[in-house]
Amino acid sequence: MKSQKAESVRKRQQPLQNHYKEKPGDAKITDRAITTGGELGDPWHGGIKPGSVDHGVEWKFGVHHAVGGYHDAPNPGDILCAALATCLESTIRLIADRRGIILEKLEVEATGNVDVRGTLVVDRDVPVGFQNMQCKVDIQASDETDKKELQKLLAYAEYSCVNLQTLTKGVDIETTINL
Incomplete structure (x- = not known):
C-alpha cells in the first residue's frame, strides 16, 4: 500500500459533510467484493478480490475444518470477523482524531460463534449463521485523556461503525443468479 502522510480527519471529512448536506444523493456509495473462481475442482479453496476499485489485491480463502475444510486459509467467518474488527478500529481512529x-x-x-450443525443439516432446529458475535476493544490513550472521554469515543464509534450497525440490525439481501 502506498504510504501517505496522514491528514487530519476533520480536514478531509468536513468538505464531504458540507457537500452531502447540499447533495445527499452523493453520499450513497457501493462497496463490493467478487470471487475469482480459483480452481473449481477444489471446493475447499478460492479467491476473492475486495473493493469497488481494483487494488490489485486478491485474498485466498479456505473452508473451516468444522465443515470438512482444511482451514489452511482465512475462512468466510474469519473474513466477516475481520470486516467487523477493521471497521470498528478505523471508526475509533477517525473519531479519536x-x-x-x-x-x-x-x-x-x-469473534463469532456458530453451531455448524445448522449448515451441515444435522439438526434443522439449529439456525444457520452466527448465533452471536463479540468485539473486544483494547484501547489506551495518552495519560491526560479522561476515561469518560474514552467511553464517549467508544459509544460514538459503535454508533458510527457501518459493519457493526449492519450486523446488529440486519440487512435485506437479494440474490440473483445468471444461468
Whole structure:
C-alpha cells in the first residue's frame, strides 16, 4: 500500500459533510467484493478480490475444518470477523482524531460463534449463521485523556461503525443468479 502522510480527519471529512448536506444523493456509495473462481475442482479453496476499485489485491480463502475444510486459509467467518474488527478500529481512529484524542494502543478483536450443525443439516432446529458475535476493544490513550472521554469515543464509534450497525440490525439481501 502506498504510504501517505496522514491528514487530519476533520480536514478531509468536513468538505464531504458540507457537500452531502447540499447533495445527499452523493453520499450513497457501493462497496463490493467478487470471487475469482480459483480452481473449481477444489471446493475447499478460492479467491476473492475486495473493493469497488481494483487494488490489485486478491485474498485466498479456505473452508473451516468444522465443515470438512482444511482451514489452511482465512475462512468466510474469519473474513466477516475481520470486516467487523477493521471497521470498528478505523471508526475509533477517525473519531479519536476528530476529538483530539491521542491513541497509544488500539486493538479490536471480533469473534463469532456458530453451531455448524445448522449448515451441515444435522439438526434443522439449529439456525444457520452466527448465533452471536463479540468485539473486544483494547484501547489506551495518552495519560491526560479522561476515561469518560474514552467511553464517549467508544459509544460514538459503535454508533458510527457501518459493519457493526449492519450486523446488529440486519440487512435485506437479494440474490440473483445468471444461468
